[in-house]
Amino acid sequence: MKNWLELLKKNVWKVSTAVLLLLYLAKGCTHSRVSKLEKQYAEDSQKTQLLLDSLRNVVATKKEVRDEMERTMFNYLIYEDDLDKGKSSLSDVKNKIESND
DSSP states (O other): OHHHHHHHHHTHHHHHHHHHHHHHHHHHHHHHHHHHHHHHHHHHHHHHHHHHHHHHHHSOOHHHHHHHHHHHHHHHHHHHHHHHHTSSOHHHHHHHHHHHO
């Protein structure tokens, strides 16, 4: 144990230099890993943004969905009224609905 302490005291500058060199190299390696991950993150986020933009163009807006729902409900009310009044039969309504699809 005394040998190690004496050796460290004599070569303190060598030991400290080696420790600092190891810390410096470790920091450099960590920095390169972080920069690599940052680059990958930037690419992935750009791909995700493009995908989201393309989905926004495909998906209907809330107003479009509401308008289509109201139009469909109105058509079904008309069909129901015609059925109640005896103006058309169920098969006529079915044919009208299938022709609209």
